[in-house]
Amino acid sequence: xxxxxxxxxxxxxxxxxxxxxxxxxxxxxxxxxxxxxxxxxxxxxxxxxxxxxxxxxxxxxxxxxxxxxxxxxxxxxxxxxxxxxxxxxxxxxxxxxxxxxxxxxxxxxxxxxxxxxxxxxxxxxxxxxxxxxxxxxxxxxxxxxxxxxxxxxxxxxxxxxxxxxxxxxxxxxxxxxxxxxxxxxxxxxxxxxxxxxxxxxxxx
Amino acid sequence: xxxxxxxxxxxxxxxxxxxxxxxxxxxxxxxxxxxxxxxxxxxxxxxxxxxxxxxxxxxxxxxxxxxxxxxxxxxxxxxxxxxxxxxxxxxxxxxxxxxxxxxxxxxxxxxxxxxxxxxxxxxxxxxxxxxxxxxxxxxxxxxxxxxxxxxxxxxxxxxxxxxxxxxxxxxxxxxxxxxxxxxxxxxxxxxxxxxxxxxxxxxx
Numbered sequence: 001x002x003x004x005x006x007x008x009x010x011x012x013x014x015x016x017x018x019x020x021x022x023x024x025x026x027x028x029x030x031x032x033x034x035x036x037x038x039x040x041x042x043x044x045x046x047x048x049x050x051x052x053x054x055x056x057x058x059x060x061x062x063x064x065x066x067x068x069x070x071x072x073x074x075x076x077x078x079x080x081x082x083x084x085x086x087x088x089x090x091x092x093x094x095x096x097x098x099x100x101x102x103x104x105x106x107x108x109x110x111x112x113x114x115x116x117x118x119x120x121x122x123x124x125x126x127x128x129x130x131x132x133x134x135x136x137x138x139x140x141x142x143x144x145x146x147x148x149x150x151x152x153x154x155x156x157x158x159x160x161x162x163x164x165x166x167x168x169x170x171x172x173x174x175x176x177x178x179x180x181x182x183x184x185x186x187x188x189x190x191x192x193x194x195x196x197x198x199x200x201x202x203x204x
Numbered sequence: 205x206x207x208x209x210x211x212x213x214x215x216x217x218x219x220x221x222x223x224x225x226x227x228x229x230x231x232x233x234x235x236x237x238x239x240x241x242x243x244x245x246x247x248x249x250x251x252x253x254x255x256x257x258x259x260x261x262x263x264x265x266x267x268x269x270x271x272x273x274x275x276x277x278x279x280x281x282x283x284x285x286x287x288x289x290x291x292x293x294x295x296x297x298x299x300x301x302x303x304x305x306x307x308x309x310x311x312x313x314x315x316x317x318x319x320x321x322x323x324x325x326x327x328x329x330x331x332x333x334x335x336x337x338x339x340x341x342x343x344x345x346x347x348x349x350x351x352x353x354x355x356x357x358x359x360x361x362x363x364x365x366x367x368x369x370x371x372x373x374x375x376x377x378x379x380x381x382x383x384x385x386x387x388x389x390x391x392x393x394x395x396x397x398x399x400x401x402x403x404x405x406x407x408x
Contacts, residue, residue: 007326028326028328030322033339033340033343035320035328035330035333036320036328036330039328056324057326057328058293058296058322058324058325058326061289061293061325061326061327062293062325101297
């Protein structure tokens with residue numbers, strides 16, 4: 001068993017027309033035992049930037065605290081929010097600092113950049129960036145998420161349709177994964193608003 | 205083998221722990237108190253390596269007390285839980301403590317709360333939580349019978365159900381348990397559930 005699969009997770013981000021969505025499952029487990037069904041893996045960095053941390057829950061929490069700390073320092077020095085591209089480089093650098101004793105997390109970063117252009121990106125646990133134009137996935141359900149996203153995704157969706165698509169992709173993927181599921185958390189971000197929705201899912 | 209569990213009721217939280225000190229196949233002691241009264245309104249139920257448990261819980265207790273002396277206000281339960289997680293997480297990549305913690309507390313305004321912190325420092329706020337071999341039974345019992353608005357009497361009845369289940373279904377069941385409660389009036393020992401007493405040693 002891999003340490004990345006210790007707690008179980010499913011994470012996905014998708015690009016729409018001038019918007020993006022990021023979603024995760026809600027399970028916190030210890031191998032096959034479910035500890036909680038209201039766990040948070042997606043965090044808001046600022047109004048137009050979200051990060052999801054799949055993998056080991058403890059490292060997701062540690063990493064989130066370090067990222068918030070670094071982003072706050074940036075805000076104080078620069079008097080502005082970080083661009084998603086910049087933030088992705090920051091995450092990458094923080095992860096690579098621990099090259100030979102990594103955080104066991106695979107992050108997903110999603111944000112709106114200059115002129116509200118959506119940006120999504122994922123990384124491995126040592127910070128190798130993987131940029132995408134359509135969708136990115138991570139976690140123990142990543143294989144099934146690839147399949148679901150590949151067949152459900154359409155370019156330039158409006159926020160409502162994007163929400164439906166990402167939710168259906170997430171819910172159908174976690175049904176084929178024992179370590180993730182128990183509902184979902186979905187954020188749809190447009191230039192003017194952030195909608196957060198909690199999905200009910202299969203409880204088995 | 206070790207069983208620690210806890211739950212949050214209407215206006216209180218409780219923690220239950222077995223009281224066996226076991227090494228290999230020998231039971232050294234059956235009245236070992238594994239629930240520390242952290243401060244006036246906090247309980248710290250811990251399981252794991254007995255040396256680590258004693259050292260780490262005392263370290264947390266003294267530092268929480270130090271904070272109170274320095275600042276004149278006590279840490280909230282959430283703050284103490286996050287501090288504990290921080291210490292465990294720092295130790296994790298140096299010299300890890302193998303202790304699993306259930307922290308229960310009562311704060312003015314927020315009411316009772318229970319935090320699950322495992323030895324790799326995953327922190328989560330829960331309504332009911334458990335560690336050890338007993339968790340297979342106590343979690344199942346609590347999933348079936350737990351309600352958010354339980355009174356102390358109802359909760360203790362549920363705790364007794366859990367203990368009966370552990371005693372009757374677990375091969376390596378511990379004989380004795382201690383129940384501690386925290387509510388607006390403070391943290392205190394509530395009761396023992398003993399099926400054997402330590403035999404007194406005859407004096408010379």
